Amino acid sequence: AQKITQTQPGMFVQEKEAVTLDCTYDTSDPSYGLFWYKQPSSGEMIFLIYQGSYDQQNATEGRYSLNFQKARKSANLVISASQLGDSAMYFCAMRPGPSGNTPLVFGKGTRLSVIA
Amino acid sequence: DSGVTQTPKHLITATGQRVTLRCSPRSGDLSVYWYQQSLDQGLQFLIQYYNGEERAKGNILERFSAQQFPDLHSELNLSSLELGDSALYFCASSVGQGHTGELFFGEGSRLTVL
Numbered sequence: 364a365q366k367i368t369q370t371q372p373g374m375f376v377q378e379k380e381a382v383t384l385d386c387t388y389d390t391s392d393p394s395y396g397l398f399w400y401k402q403p404s405s406g407e408m409i410f411l412i413y414q415g416s417y418d419q420q421n422a423t424e425g426r427y428s429l430n431f432q433k434a435r436k437s438a439n440l441v442i443s444a445s446q447l448g449d450s451a452m453y454f455c456a457m458r459p460g461p462s463g464n465t466p467l468v469f470g471k472g473t474r475l476s477v478i479a
Numbered sequence: 480d481s482g483v484t485q486t487p488k489h490l491i492t493a494t495g496q497r498v499t500l501r502c503s504p505r506s507g508d509l510s511v512y513w514y515q516q517s518l519d520q521g522l523q524f525l526i527q528y529y530n531g532e533e534r535a536k537g538n539i540l541e542r543f544s545a546q547q548f549p550d551l552h553s554e555l556n557l558s559s560l561e562l563g564d565s566a567l568y569f570c571a572s573s574v575g576q577g578h579t580g581e582l583f584f585g586e587g588s589r590l591t592v593l
Contacts, residue, residue: 398580398581407587408569408584458580463574463576463579464529465580466512467582469521471520
């Protein structure tokens with residue numbers, strides 16, 4: 364069965380430092396997609412970054428990068444130069460299979476707190 | 480702003496009651512998804528509609544039902560409500576086929592059952 368595991372319930376990081384949020388996944392599909400979403404205290408879900416299983420390079424979006432290690436089935440999110448506004452819940456999610464018309468499977472999330 | 484609109488934003492009701500949550504997807508998106516987020520939990524997939532038809536079903540209780548209308552807006556009906564149904568209910572939409580599958584979320588409807 365498809366599953367996403369986020370082993371860090373909570374993390375702290377000093378402002379301006381980099382932080383890595385862990386995500387491992389389980390799927391038997393050769394084609395799949397991996398996503399990270401941010402949920403601030405206000406509650407909305409904000410898309411951050413996407414990585415396709417066949418993408419050769421790690422995805423990057425501004426201060427966000429995805430450390431994709433296919434053999435280890437991991438898709439860690441790296442946030443560089445942390446800001447106070449980065450304090451939020453972060454969810455890793457997977458699209459099982461090649462179709463873009465498939466529900467995403469979410470992990471339980473990691474709560475990141477950025478300290479001044 | 481994701482372009483997905485959910486109403487109401489907040490809802491307080493009593494056990495045994497029935498409520499309807501409404502969702503308007505982004506313009507052009509054919510797929511609508513409903514997710515439930517209970518306290519300190521991840522998002523649990525409930526149900527998906529694509530162009531008016533049910534496409535996928537997740538952990539949706541029999542007391543819950545949904546539909547997607549010809550104008551593509553969707554409604555999630557929750558009946559015989561229990562305390563444990565208190566949660567944040569998200570609607571999300573996507574283009575559908577031929578895309579990465581990124582979901583665009585509404586701001587959610589926070590349901591409190593007393």
